[in-house]
Every structure is written in C-alpha cells, then in structure tokens.
Amino acid sequence: SSDVPEDGLVGDATASEPAQNSGAESKFFDPADYERQLALAGTTPQGPADKPWEQMLSPEMTDTSQYAKQGGAKDVHLCFSNAGVFNPWRQVGLKSMQAEVELHDEITDFTVLDAQGKDDKQISDIQELSGQDCDALIVSPNTTATLTPAVEEACGKVPVIVFDRGVETDCGVTFISPVGGYAYGAAAADFLVDEVDKGGKIVALRISPGVDVLENRWAAAKRAFDEAGLEVAEVKFTDGDPSKTKSIVTDAIARHGTVDGVWMDSGATAVAAVEAFEDAGEDVPPITGEDQQDFLQAWKDKDLTAVAPTYPTFQWRTPVIAALRVLGGQEVPKQWILPQPVVTRENFDSYYKEGMPPLHYGACGCEELPGYPGDWGGE
Amino acid sequence: MLTMSSVSKSFLGARVLHGVSLDLKQGEIHALVGENGAGKSTLMKVLAGEYAPDEGTITLDGTARAFSHPVQAQAAGIALIHQEFALLPYRTVAENVFLGREPVRRGLVDRRAMERRTAELLAELDETGIDPRAQVGELSVARQQTVEIVKALAASDVRVLVMDEPTAPLADHEVGLLYALIRRLAARGIGILYISHRLREVFDLSQRITVLKDGRKVAALTTAETSPDEVVRAMVGRELHSYYPPRAEPGEIGEPLLTVTDAGNERLAGIGLTLRAGEVTGVAGLQGSGRTSLVRALFGAAPFTHGRMTVAGRSLLPGSPRQAIRGGIALVTEDRKAEGLALRQSVRDNALLVTRAVAGVGTRGVGELLDRVALRSRGQDQEVRYLSGGNQQKVVIAKWLAARPRVLLFDEPTRGVDVGAKSAIHTLVRELAREGLAVLIVSSELPELIGMSDRILVMADGTLVGELPAGAAEEDVMRLATGDTAGPYEESAA
Amino acid sequence: MTAVPGGTAAPVATRRPTVLGRVRLGDPVVAVWLAALAVTLVGWIVVTADGGDFMTRSTVTGILQNSVALGLVAVGQSVVILTGSLDLSVAYLVSLGTLVAAEMMQSGSVLTAVLAVLALSAAVGVANGLIVTGLKVNAFIATLGMAFILRGYIEDTYTGPAGQVPASFRRLGYDRIGFLPVSVLLLIAVTVVAWLITRRTRVGHHMYATGGDEHAARLSGVRTGRTVVLAHVLCSLCVGAAALFLAARLGAGAPWAGTDARYDLESIAAVVLGGTALAGGRGGVTGTLGGVLVLSVLDSVFNQLAVDPFFKNVVRGVVIIAAVALYARPRSDRATGRPRRGGRGRPGRGGAPGTPRQEQSA
Amino acid sequence: MSEATTTNPAVRAFRRLGTGAPVYALLVVLLAALALTDPGFYEPDSFLAFVKRAAPLVILAAGQYLVIVSGGFDLSVGAVVTAGVVAGAEFYGSYPDAPWLLVTVGLLVAGAVVGLANGLITTRLRVPSFITTLGMMLILEGAVFYWTGGSPKGVLPQSFREFGRGTAGGWLPWAVPACVVVGAAAVWLMRSDFGRTLVATGDSERAAALAGVRVPRVRTLAFVLSGAAAALAAVLVAGFSGVSAQAGRGLEFEAITAVVLGGVLLGGGRGSVVAAMAGAFSLQALFTLLNLQGVSGALESTVQGVIVIAAVGLGATGRPGLNRLRRHRSQPSGGTS
Numbered sequence A: 001s002s003d004v005p006e007d008g009l010v011g012d013a014t015a016s017e018p019a020q021n022s023g024a025e026s027k028f029f030d031p032a033d034y035e036r037q038l039a040l041a042g043t044t045p046q047g048p049a050d051k052p053w054e055q056m057l058s059p060e061m062t063d064t065s066q067y068a069k070q071g072g073a074k075d076v077h078l079c080f081s082n083a084g085v086f087n088p089w090r091q092v093g094l095k096s097m098q099a100e101v102e103l104h105d106e107i108t109d110f111t112v113l114d115a116q117g118k119d120d121k122q123i124s125d126i127q128e129l130s131g132q133d134c135d136a137l138i139v140s141p142n143t144t145a146t147l148t149p150a151v152e153e154a155c156g157k158v159p160v161i162v163f164d165r166g167v168e169t170d171c172g173v174t175f176i177s178p179v180g181g182y183a184y185g186a187a188a189a190d191f192l193v194d195e196v197d198k199g200g201k202i203v204a205l206r207i208s209p210g211v212d213v214l215e216n217r218w219a220a221a222k223r224a225f226d227e228a229g230l231e232v233a234e235v236k237f238t239d240g241d242p243s244k245t246k247s248i249v250t251d252a253i254a255r256h257g258t259v260d261g262v263w264m265d266s267g268a269t270a271v272a273a274v275e276a277f278e279d280a281g282e283d284v285p286p287i288t289g290e291d292q293q294d295f296l297q298a299w300k301d302k303d304l305t306a307v308a309p310t311y312p313t314f315q316w317r318t319p320v321i322a323a324l325r326v327l328g329g330q331e332v333p334k335q336w337i338l339p340q341p342v343v344t345r346e347n348f349d350s351y352y353k354e355g356m357p358p359l360h361y362g363a364c365g366c367e368e369l370p371g372y373p374g375d376w377g378g379e
Numbered sequence B: 001m002l003t004m005s006s007v008s009k010s011f012l013g014a015r016v017l018h019g020v021s022l023d024l025k026q027g028e029i030h031a032l033v034g035e036n037g038a039g040k041s042t043l044m045k046v047l048a049g050e051y052a053p054d055e056g057t058i059t060l061d062g063t064a065r066a067f068s069h070p071v072q073a074q075a076a077g078i079a080l081i082h083q084e085f086a087l088l089p090y091r092t093v094a095e096n097v098f099l100g101r102e103p104v105r106r107g108l109v110d111r112r113a114m115e116r117r118t119a120e121l122l123a124e125l126d127e128t129g130i131d132p133r134a135q136v137g138e139l140s141v142a143r144q145q146t147v148e149i150v151k152a153l154a155a156s157d158v159r160v161l162v163m164d165e166p167t168a169p170l171a172d173h174e175v176g177l178l179y180a181l182i183r184r185l186a187a188r189g190i191g192i193l194y195i196s197h198r199l200r201e202v203f204d205l206s207q208r209i210t211v212l213k214d215g216r217k218v219a220a221l222t223t224a225e226t227s228p229d230e231v232v233r234a235m236v237g238r239e240l241h242s243y244y245p246p247r248a249e250p251g252e253i254g255e256p257l258l259t260v261t262d263a264g265n266e267r268l269a270g271i272g273l274t275l276r277a278g279e280v281t282g283v284a285g286l287q288g289s290g291r292t293s294l295v296r297a298l299f300g301a302a303p304f305t306h307g308r309m310t311v312a313g314r315s316l317l318p319g320s321p322r323q324a325i326r327g328g329i330a331l332v333t334e335d336r337k338a339e340g341l342a343l344r345q346s347v348r349d350n351a352l353l354v355t356r357a358v359a360g361v362g363t364r365g366v367g368e369l370l371d372r373v374a375l376r377s378r379g380q381d382q383e384v385r386y387l388s389g390g391n392q393q394k395v396v397i398a399k400w401l402a403a404r405p406r407v408l409l410f411d412e413p414t415r416g417v418d419v420g421a422k423s424a425i426h427t428l429v430r431e432l433a434r435e436g437l438a439v440l441i442v443s444s445e446l447p448e449l450i451g452m453s454d455r456i457l458v459m460a461d462g463t464l465v466g467e468l469p470a471g472a473a474e475e476d477v478m479r480l481a482t483g484d485t486a487g488p489y490e491e492s493a494a
Numbered sequence C: 001m002t003a004v005p006g007g008t009a010a011p012v013a014t015r016r017p018t019v020l021g022r023v024r025l026g027d028p029v030v031a032v033w034l035a036a037l038a039v040t041l042v043g044w045i046v047v048t049a050d051g052g053d054f055m056t057r058s059t060v061t062g063i064l065q066n067s068v069a070l071g072l073v074a075v076g077q078s079v080v081i082l083t084g085s086l087d088l089s090v091a092y093l094v095s096l097g098t099l100v101a102a103e104m105m106q107s108g109s110v111l112t113a114v115l116a117v118l119a120l121s122a123a124v125g126v127a128n129g130l131i132v133t134g135l136k137v138n139a140f141i142a143t144l145g146m147a148f149i150l151r152g153y154i155e156d157t158y159t160g161p162a163g164q165v166p167a168s169f170r171r172l173g174y175d176r177i178g179f180l181p182v183s184v185l186l187l188i189a190v191t192v193v194a195w196l197i198t199r200r201t202r203v204g205h206h207m208y209a210t211g212g213d214e215h216a217a218r219l220s221g222v223r224t225g226r227t228v229v230l231a232h233v234l235c236s237l238c239v240g241a242a243a244l245f246l247a248a249r250l251g252a253g254a255p256w257a258g259t260d261a262r263y264d265l266e267s268i269a270a271v272v273l274g275g276t277a278l279a280g281g282r283g284g285v286t287g288t289l290g291g292v293l294v295l296s297v298l299d300s301v302f303n304q305l306a307v308d309p310f311f312k313n314v315v316r317g318v319v320i321i322a323a324v325a326l327y328a329r330p331r332s333d334r335a336t337g338r339p340r341r342g343g344r345g346r347p348g349r350g351g352a353p354g355t356p357r358q359e360q361s362a
Numbered sequence D: 001m002s003e004a005t006t007t008n009p010a011v012r013a014f015r016r017l018g019t020g021a022p023v024y025a026l027l028v029v030l031l032a033a034l035a036l037t038d039p040g041f042y043e044p045d046s047f048l049a050f051v052k053r054a055a056p057l058v059i060l061a062a063g064q065y066l067v068i069v070s071g072g073f074d075l076s077v078g079a080v081v082t083a084g085v086v087a088g089a090e091f092y093g094s095y096p097d098a099p100w101l102l103v104t105v106g107l108l109v110a111g112a113v114v115g116l117a118n119g120l121i122t123t124r125l126r127v128p129s130f131i132t133t134l135g136m137m138l139i140l141e142g143a144v145f146y147w148t149g150g151s152p153k154g155v156l157p158q159s160f161r162e163f164g165r166g167t168a169g170g171w172l173p174w175a176v177p178a179c180v181v182v183g184a185a186a187v188w189l190m191r192s193d194f195g196r197t198l199v200a201t202g203d204s205e206r207a208a209a210l211a212g213v214r215v216p217r218v219r220t221l222a223f224v225l226s227g228a229a230a231a232l233a234a235v236l237v238a239g240f241s242g243v244s245a246q247a248g249r250g251l252e253f254e255a256i257t258a259v260v261l262g263g264v265l266l267g268g269g270r271g272s273v274v275a276a277m278a279g280a281f282s283l284q285a286l287f288t289l290l291n292l293q294g295v296s297g298a299l300e301s302t303v304q305g306v307i308v309i310a311a312v313g314l315g316a317t318g319r320p321g322l323n324r325l326r327r328h329r330s331q332p333s334g335g336t337s
C-alpha cells in the first residue's frame, strides 16, 4: 500500500517558491503578495477588539458542516503536531495553546507530538496522529514545502488546521496566520524611514539566510529603504546569537563612525544591539525589535526611539478555537488572517507587562488565561 | 642468491648507513649483529622495501631490484618479520596471515580457503595447536610470533626471510621451538637473515655473522671460525672482558628490606621470600610461570589479595603502585615502551615523573642521575622516543633512582638492549646493590640471571618451587623450572 | 609441537566455534539487539500501563520509518569509524543531498537526480578522505571543516526548501508493504551491502585492519590511504542514500533537513551504541542498526507517554553513556592486570591518520 | 657521556615554541590582515574590545587543552555555557537580589561538578570521553530547558553582567584581565608537577599509572578544570550579551578547533597551552576578519572551513620530521620490549 497523497503535486505552488535561484531578492519579493499584505495591515479586523486571536482580516468564510461532530463539539480529542519548541517564541506559544485548551471543558483529550525540528519526524507524527482517533488535527509545520504531502494525507482522514508556517496545499479546513513577513518588515522599515534623515546609514541585522518568512521581511524593508534613499551600510547574519550581534554592531560603529538606524528581522538579538551602542559610548539610534520582554524592558528603561512589529504568539490560541468551531459546524475563514500588531510608543503599555521573564513575548494574548503569569514564568 | 652492495641511507641529514654490503646464500642462516642504533633494522627495512636506499643496489638471483613498497619486496620473495609485531589483535589468525592479499572468489573474500590455507601452513610448520579462527590477541606471545612467520610464508614463495630480534619476547624454552622452526625453513632453501642481541643464539644458529657498527660493516665472520669475544670486540670496538660484575661478598649482604609470607592472588600462591640489602636476587622460570605476576604483585600493580609483607621493617601489602612507591619499592617493567616511558615527553620529564606524581618522594637533581646511569642523549629536552633501546632503559632506571627506592625490581631489564648497554646496566645494578638496595631481577636469559644473581629463586605455576645458590648451573635451574625433566631448551652454549 | 610443561603451550584453541558458539552475550552486537528487544518490551509494558496501545501497526510502522534516515547515515558512519576515522560533515551533506535531489528531479529525470546525488556524495567522500590521508588533517577537524564548507555553500545558494520530487519517487518515502515501509528495505539493502563490503571483501578486511592498527596494516601491504578514502566514500554514499530517502519523504529539498536532526552526533551515538569502538578496528554495521533501533523505539515510547521533549534529551544522554559503560565493563578486568596481548606490543596506537588515540587503555 | 646535562637555552626556547610554531605564524598573518583591513584595529579601545570578545573562547580553549592533552575530549563545554547562562538567569528569577559574586562562584562550582561527572564517568566507568561528554551535552541541554520550561524566568542584573560587559577603570574590559589570569594560571599549572604528570598521562596512561600517577584523579581534574573554565566563559558570555537560549551553541567545536590549530595532538601527550590559546585568538581573529571583509554573508563558513583545514593541514605537513613519525609511529631505534 502507499501513503503517497493522491495528486502528489508538492511544489505546485511554485509561484511563491520558484526553485531556481535567480537571487534572493527577486525570489522573495512577490509584488502581489506584498501589496496584499500592506493593504491587509491597514484594514480593520472583524471580531472582538479585546480578543485579537479571534479577529480576522478580510475573511472568506467556508462551510464546515461536513466536519461537524454529532451532538456538537463534545468529548473532543484534539491532536497537535508541533514542529518543536526550539525557541522561546514557540515555548510561549505552546503554553498559550495549552491554556486555551484548559479553558474548554469540551476538550477531553489533547495529544501533542513534538517533532524536535525534524521534518521527517513530523511527517511520521502527522501520520501517527491521523491514524489515531483525533477529532481534529492542528499542525504547526516545521517547513512549508516538505510537510505538504503529509498534511494532504491527513486531510483525507481528519479536519486539519494549519497555523504559523503554511503548507503548499489548501486541503486543510483553515490556515491561520498573522498578516505576514512583508507587513512586518515594512512596518519596521517605515518607522526608520520616518525617524532617519535621507542618506542615513542603516545597519540591518538578520538571523540567517534562507528562512522564507525572514526573507520576506528583509525584502520589504530593503524596498522601503531604497525608496526612501536610506543607505544600508551593513547587512549581516547574526545566527540569533547575541554575542555575535554585539560584535557585529560594535565593528559597524567603529567602521562607519555613526549608525543612524538599526533594522532587525526579529527581536532575539535586539538588546545586544542596543548594548553595543551603550558600550561604545554612543547614543542608541532609532531601532526596531520585536515584542520580546527584554527589548521592551530596555526600551522602557532607556527610553529608546523604537518600534516593535510582532509576529504575535497569540496565534497559538486560535487553532484551538478554530477546531472547536469546525467540530461544532460553525463557519471559519479558509484563510484566517490574524492582525499583526506593532508595538509603538503609544500602545507600549498594553504589551509591556512588569515581571515577565526576558524571553517572554508581549503579544501573547495570555493575560486572561488560567495560570497567568506563573505558567509563563512571570510573577 | 641475495646481494646488497654499498647501501647508504640518511634520515634528515643524519647518515645511518654508510655503504653497507651483505650477501646471503640459499638455505643459509646469516646473523646480523651490532649495538642499539647500529643500523641493523634500517638495513633490513631497506631490503624489504620500506625505505628507499640513498645509494646502493639489491640483487636477488642475479637480477637487480629496486623496491618502493614492502609489497613489491614481498612479491619478489623477501619477507621481513618486524622487531615489533604487525598483527591485529582483534582479528583472527587467518585474517592476519592473509592481510593484504586475501583470496577472493567472485569478488568476496574466500574465508574458507583462507582458513584452510592457514591451517595447511601451520601444519607444515607442525604448529597444529593454533586455530586459524582464533583471535590473535588471545594467543600467547610465542604463538603470535608463529603467526607472524606463517604470515611471511603465506605472502609468496619466500626466498629470503628477515627476522629482526625474534626471540626478544620469548622465554628460553620457546626459543628452542623457534630454533627448530628456523632450521626447518633454512632446510627448505630459504635464506635467513637473523638479527639478535643474544650472541648465544647467533652462535647456535648462524653460519655467518655480519657485524654493524655506527652504520658501517665492521666485520664479516664465519661462525665456526670465530668466538663471542671477537664478535663483541667488533661490535663495541673495545674489549669487554668480564660479562658480569663480581657478586656480593657475604659481608655485604645486610638486613632484610622486603619480606613476603604466604602471599598470593589469582595467579600466585604461597609466595614467601626475603630480599636483603646489598643482595641481587634472581627469579627464573618458564614463560607464564608467574614471574611477571610476582613482581607486579610486589609492586602493587596487580596486588596480592592475601598474605603479609613488610618493607624496611614496616608492614605494607601494597594495593597500588603508589603505595609501593611510598614504601620504597620500584619496578622496571618488561615492556619499556608501553609501561616504562611516556615516549613523547622529554628525558627530564620522564626522569622526574615518579617524583612529581608521588609527593614527598625522591629528588629533583636530574643531571646527576642521568650521569649516573651514563645516559647518551642530545640533552635533557630530547624526547625519549628518539633514544635507542638501551638509553631508554637507562632513563627508566634514572626515573626510579630519582624516587630513592630501597627495593628495586627489574623485569627483563636488558631485553632488546645491546651488549654494550647491557653490561653498563649490569654494572649499575650491582653498584646499586652495593649501595644497600635490595634488588630482584627477572630474566629469561639464563646466563644473565646466573651471572648477576647472588641467589636464584625458581618459579613454576605461580609459585616459588626452589632456591639455588649463586653460580648454579643452567641445568639445575631448568630442572626446577620444568619440574624434574630436562627442559626442551636445546644446546646450551658451549 | 609437543606440549611443554608449565608453559602456555597447552593447546588452547582446538575448539571449533559453531555458529551458536560464536554468539556471545558479551558481544556488543548481540547485546545491542537484546537491548533493543528489552527497550521494546519495557516500552510496551509502560505504555500499556499508561493506558496506551504500543504494539499497534502504526506505531511499529512509525518506529521503522523513523529509523531509516538515521540508520542510513549511521551505517555509513560505522564504516568510517571502524576504519579509524570519523565524519562530522554528514548532516550538511544530507541537507545538500535533499536539495540537489529535489531540484534535479524537478527539472530532469529521477534517474539523473539519483546519480547526481550519489556523485556529489562520492565527491564529498573523496574530498574528506583526501584531506584526512593526504593533508594529514585529523579527521575530526577535516570533516568539521568540510561541514563548514558545505554549510556556507548551502546558505549561499539556497534560501529555503527548493525543488520538487515527483510522486513516483516519493513512493520511496511513503509506500508500505503491510506494516513494513519500503524505505526500510532500502535501509536493509544498504546495510547488507555495507556488511558485505566490510566483512566479505578485501577492502573491507583492510578497513578493519586500518582501523585496528594502521601501521601494521601498512606493513602488510594494505594501502591504508586508499582504504580510508574509500571508507569515506562509502560513508558519503550512505549519506547520499539518506538524502534521497529524505527527499522522497519530504517531497522537496530542505536546507535544514540534516542539521536539525543532528545527524552528525546522533549517528556517532548510534554507532557506539551498536558496539563499534570509536578508536576503530572493532564492531560493524549490524550493531549500528541495533543502536538505531534502540534510539527510535525510545523515541516512540516517549511519544506515547507524551514525555517533555527536553526530558527526552536527558534520557538519551543517559542511555548512551550507560550503554557504552556496559560495553566497557568486561574489558575493565583485563585492564587491571597487564595486557595479555602483544608481548612486543608497542604503546597503543590509533587507527587511521586522523584518529584520536584516546583512552586506549580503558 | 654527560651530554645529558648540557642544554642550550636557545634550543630549549625554540623547542618550547616547537609544536605551536604554525599557529603563531597564522596569528601574525591574521593580525596583519586585520590591520590592513581596518586601520583602526590597533587603537587601544578597539584592540581591547577584540581581546574581550576573544576571552570566552580563549578560556574555553585553555580548559579544553587540559582535557585533550590528557587524552580526552570535552564536547560538553558548549552546553555548559548555555546551561550556565540560562541557569544564572533562572536563579536571578527566584532571587533577584543575590550578590553577583555568589552567583558567579556558584556557576563555577556547578561547572566543576559537571566536569567531575564527566571525569568520573570517563575514568571509572571507562566510557570514552567523546561519548561521555556527548551524552553530557544532551543531558545538560535537556535538563536546563526542562527545568526552566524552555526559557529562564529572571533577568541578569547589571552587577552580574559587569564582569563580561564592563570595564575596569573605564578602559580595561574585565574580560581582558580575566583572560590574562586564566592564561597565566594555565601556564603555571602546566609547568607544575600536576601539568607534567597530566601530559605524561595523556602520552601513556599505563606508564603514568605505574609511576605512581593517580591517573583517574589527574584526568578527572582536567575535566573539572575544563568544566569550571566553561562556567567562567558562561559568566563572561552572559555578561557580554545577556540571556540567550543558545549562548554556547557550537562553542565546543570552536574550542576543539582552536586547540588543534594550536598544534595540540588529539589523543594527548603533546602540545602547549599557550599555543592552544593562540589558536583561540587566531580563530577569533579569523571571525573578525571575515566579518570585516564582508565575505558574502553566507559564504563565511565556507571560507572558515577552508582556512581551518588548510592551517591544520599545512601545520601537519610543514614539519616533515614530525609528520613522518606520525605516519610510521615507529621508534627510530631501540630495542623491543
């Protein structure tokens, strides 16, 4: 017998994933998608304003009655194939998801399989879960392209809900994600464009090459900088390592004399960059980060000129909600696009929470959940 | 049949061989002797294709040969059995014998053929006690050597067999067996080049003797027409008259420094002995009789599990070398390279190793000690692996002298050491005894043991079976060691 | 030869070991397969006690399926390790292999892609081997350097999953015969070939010899350099096979496929779990397969029991250390006395040029 | 006969440089290249900043050297660094007012305990250290994240971070004297009786044991010191860059590479600690150079790989004498036994 999904066209969606490398820039810049995301970022979401994880942007609802459980969503066995918990973002997210599950008495069983970052293992995990008596399967894929076949296979057996990174198939009931990388990158870049004078020198710090979401962020930012006439003095990969980040920024300061702005494709190393300026005895220029607590703390303590786009961890709550809706026969959007808030000076206080651990994420939407703040490491 | 003419070889500018010539007849046993570092092994390695000569030619059966790899020499019928074993302990006898030329059938190694052929070869040599499928590491040393010889014979139609110090690891009775094997090989027409530091063997076996000194051929002798003295003179360039220093006078023997009563362990039983200041006690026995086990037990390396022992009046049954060292005991092991020295370290670091390791023991005045043992080296910083065997042994002795022991145990102290260095070590051992140390010597060379000892203990089967006075006859020792019957050791030297 | 009284000459080895007689419990290969069995049984009991169902078809299939990629890499790793070398570049080679496979399959035929991946692997193997034997760089550093080189190339060239594997080839990753994934047949086939090569061919004998004592092997006419290079090539080819399997399974090439799974260290762990000596010269691929099985059964049990993934690592670490400690035990009593082998034995010597001769005497 | 006593000091000095000579050449070349690339590199501030950055790796290399020269490997140092940083933050989460000295000392002790475990498992259970420390790496990473639930709860206060981040007297980064002190201590240690017996043990364990060396203890102590050095590196890294869940990733390989670059023989028995630390400086200089040169971001690791292989390869083949001996490992002369 074969477990190969019927149609077997994995990379069909090659429009967004051209296999040939005609340069990272063009590969990761899809103008249509870029425009769409920027537009979405500007629209007002539907849904309760105080519960962003239940909100949706320009939803196109689909009927889910075929998945409805008899007698409604009761005694639900929910399954989750997780790519892994290899970074704080995923750790915060998983906790939020678990807390969300606790909110719902109708969920009697919640099985989580952790793939520890291995695509191969996640494929097996998905196969194993879809073989069990799960009522719905949530998948947070490790890699977009590579998990497509497994997800397609599972789609035939249980309602599948995909979130965070996507897969190249729309067989799932719904795909949940925030607006996207272009919006993130652009939000950060636009802030610098506003704050830094034309001709100013920007240092761009990227985690590592080859991660699509991160590439999208950079592509959008590069475009904004080019349009505004800012000079990108350095683009460096930090591996997410604060030590390396600090060295890079220190060297950049030494070499360029002044740095007028720092753009970052994610927040883990933001504080190290801030400190590099401090240690060099320079004022911290306008800087972008993420909603990680340590950066927010530094922002507050040092009164930085900063902005923090988010890739909100509250999205981990949504799949559970979506699953219950699906099993209850309620409509869900085919593409459930969540808002992607940006932390600014104005809304700072709603994301910064005193007493949370340094690697916590402000946009976790977890403040009202059972176990907060202790389960998230706060006090 | 074989002629080497004017072979020269240098290493890094140091000339090791100066135009050495040598010839070998079919079926002849030809001995090659010389001091440590004289160039014997190097000459043989040139012959076997391991080193390319800088100058000189090799002619085999009338054709000039130049080998650039041992395999070519093997193909031409020249096999070298190394001074050091080249066997793989975790592989079987057959696999070792056919290493590098495994028989292949349909692309796969034909194990059956390999094992059958090995068994045949072993049978030809009357060595039926060795299973071709046994792991080499589990065989006795003597059998491992047989495997080496079989391996050489399996290589090709061997015309010339070079044996570099084959008897060094063997006990006397095994030497006899090896003699027989070598003679059988010679009788088949194989020419044998035989290197040994034991002149007695040379005279027992060979028809001709070539003497090397400092890389030069200094004598080519016919065995029947020469004498050991003449050979020694050629080797060392001077007269070495008395082989052994005079024994202790009765008055020189003092207090008991080490006494053992009724001690034993899994390999030893009922050991009781006394070592006295000023006395050299010899221990004789066949291979495997437990001599090494005895000295290791005295030294705490493979401790006694029961029994009593006193060292210099204090009760001490050492459970580790460290305890023994603190008690004033030192052991010069039989395996100098593996157990006696840290080969990459300098002469000084080796000499000071014990002193540094065991706080409060010994002296740090290395220079005097090295003078005392008459070390020849390029300085204290020279790594000991570059020293000759005899000089390495001197470093080992210096190391123990630095610890100022009261009791010195020697296990095969002159194995692989040339006559010159050997007599230096003998003199030194006697001097040390004279200074009041108690000395115990284990040696498989009976003449040495008899020549050096003031008293000989004989071991068999892990226990002491008798004691003989100074100057005992070899026959008496062997009789005790083998349990009455005359040992298989043939032909004592004339 | 007549027996000599008092000596060691008593005939020791007249026994002809039968097939059964050769199976010794102390033999690591046997031990590791027994351990795999034991882990399975214990896992079964624990999971059942926990209310789960361990011996289901899907679990068994999962265990086997999850053994394939690591198994292929580890079999390759065993070959280099028993030759006395080491390969730390396998993880990146897996990644690169999946990428090349998927890209070539998208643009060309499956066959050319397979050949290309194998050619690439062989080239990397040759390079590793030549650096170790020709440049005399310690294998640890040589292959670590190679890992860096591959990493740079991957990061520079690829920007995420690339290529596409046709359904026909993906069947390698998904097809089953009953509960048996066909990819397991690939693993078995590769293992059999590796076993045949190492155990039954000349070059295999030379690998053991080179790993056991490079100097002795060289003196016996073994071309040790070539042997080491060939071992590296074989290893890389196994890694190439793993990459092809992963490409089939993932449907695309993934730049992190090898590194995220830590195939470098995991494969070494599996090899030593399987009883192959890190110093070379002893062990073999059959034990390695047992080691891989132990690791994936453990994984599956942890999955069933929903053990925290971090805690899993703790257990894995403990299992690896404990297993090797058990193997080391029977040898330890010999080590206390004097070593019995090699009366003329020189001080412990490492294997191939690159091998650390660490802890010989242990 | 008494040649043994005559020792030319110049010869001795050269020998001491001996095995490490290639690394010093490499370091000089890299430092010169840095000067050409960045003329400001040798300004005191900038150079001290470089040393400060190199300090953790140098300290790790010194610790790693002790283990390698005694015949082992320590693959757990990267995990010790990560665990140290995370555990420090977790500890401050519970006791925000803990004095920095206490926490620092606590971490050093914990690092030493990890080393002790490595040493005891390696020497007593006879597990090859490669495996022991590989297992320890898994255990430590797993345990620390299991304990902290993936991310530490606390913030590292400035007082604790001062050591890795701040400067003494406003110009001298604390990391520089720390590095110097560790270096001096390592040199002193290697010249002491302990150091000599350690190297001898790495050369021949059996010979050392029979000379009265307590081999398990000596080797264990090397692991303990390596663990403590890793913990010290953790303190510096934590100070330098703050909490990160991947602070020590890959450091074990960097440290081993540094030591090998320094000409230390994997397998033990040969090499100098100064050369090992010079290897660490070279590696850091290489990273800096690659960063400054702006080699196409991603290709950086390729260049690094090539240079490391080339440096070690040339070091190995550039010394014909040593090289031949390594190949043959035969004893040039001497008897059998």
Ligand SMILES: Nc1ncnc2c1ncn2[C@@H]1O[C@H](COP(=O)(O)OP(=O)(O)OP(=O)(O)O)[C@@H](O)[C@H]1O
Pocket: B011, B012, B016, B034, B035, B036, B037, B038, B039, B040, B041, B042, B043, B083, B386, B388, B389, B390, B416, B418, D331, D332, D333, D334, D335
């Ligand atoms: N590979 C080598 N490199 C440098 N020098 C060497 C090498 N091999 C041998 N020598 C030197 O050549 C000389 C002769 O050594 P050789 O091993 O031939 O002596 P030998 O007569 O066999 O001594 P022994 O009786 O101790 O075995 C020695 O001084 C030795 O140091």
Ligand SMILES: Nc1ncnc2c1ncn2[C@@H]1O[C@H](COP(=O)(O)OP(=O)(O)OP(=O)(O)O)[C@@H](O)[C@H]1O
Pocket: B171, B267, B285, B286, B287, B288, B289, B290, B291, B292, B293, B294, B334, B444, C008, C334, C336, C337, C338, C339, C340
């Ligand atoms: N570590 C060991 N393990 C097992 N058996 C051993 C060990 N050491 C020695 N033996 C055995 O104990 C017996 C006594 O050996 P021992 O080495 O003491 O004898 P020996 O007379 O000193 O031999 P040699 O002439 O080789 O020095 C032998 O049969 C030997 O095989």
Ligand SMILES: [Mg+2]
Pocket: B040, B041, B042, B083, B164, D333, D334
């Ligand atoms: Mg010789």
Ligand SMILES: [Mg+2]
Pocket: B291, B292, B293, B334, B411
């Ligand atoms: Mg003995």
